[in-house]
Amino acid sequence: MKKGKATIHDIAEKLNITASTVSRALNDNPRISENTKKLVMKMAKQLNYQPNHIASALRSGKSKLIGVLVPTANRNFFSSVVRGIEDIANELDYKVIISQSYEDYEKEVQNVEALLNARVDGIIASIGKNTENFDHFQKVLDKGIPLVLFDRITNEIDVSQVIIDDYQGAYDTTKHLIEQGCKRIVHFTSPKKINIYRERLRGYEDALKDNKIEIDPELIEESNMQLEDGRTCMENIIKKGIPFDAVFSSSDYAVMGALQVLREHKIIVPNQVKLAGFGNEPFTSFTFPPITTVDQKSIPMGRVTAETFFELLKSDGKRGNNQKTVLKPELIIRESTQKRN
Known part of the structure; x- marks a missing residue:
């Protein structure tokens, strides 16, 4: 065997059978005997054979691969969404290729191109914070390749979407704080043109209006929403x-x-200031006090996103089959918004 990756021709030569027989055996073709399949699989393992998905996709029209593009995979929310996607994909014998944009527009564009070059059957994506041009996603649609956006979406292109009701989650949280006696509620938001932050700000403002509390611009702080930004x-x-x-x-x-800054200033949570977040990251239940937050239903979101994707795949990505699914968030009330006796 020549140096380099083993091919079906190498397996065929070792077993003295045709390459087409090897290909059928690897694809579990019923025309091939179980004994031949076992011999082929054993030899494939010995030669460390790795299937060429691109070549397979060119032959069959399907690669059985889904490209999943997220801003970052080290956040519990995004990793949990990916888990939900994989739950459904694995049931249907599909594999997932995960790609990260790191909130960088150019990286996002490059990753979409790389996934297309890898002949994925479709793409599932959440848009980066700095993305304002969506030509790279439009290109996917123009090729007739299924595309589903989740969580961070845009209405500038006609595409299937899966989100939670960010507005309702923010409205419920602000209303809960008002019910706890709060009237001067600071809100951390982002200047970026991302749907989730726009909707959460709108929910906050409407809850104040509905409870006859004036919106004070001085209480609204814009940042990139990282820990240091919160500080x-x-x-x-x-x-x-x-x-x-x-x-x-x-x-x-x-x-x-x-929370860190309030502690440093000896301001007691929740007796003097109440705190609420959004996302239900695991650490919110381990802080002192535990932080009230909104559960984004990340695993269900992943599963629904995958189901939406496979519905599109059945219809060959036809635009008329696009749909928008809005999941209901859940307010998780913890000690950070409940006054101690």
């Missing part, structure tokens, strides 16, 4: 001497930063 936003509010009795952050990471 900076909280320090800004405290240094300005702006009175507040609660913080509702559109990100659990930013609210964790706020």
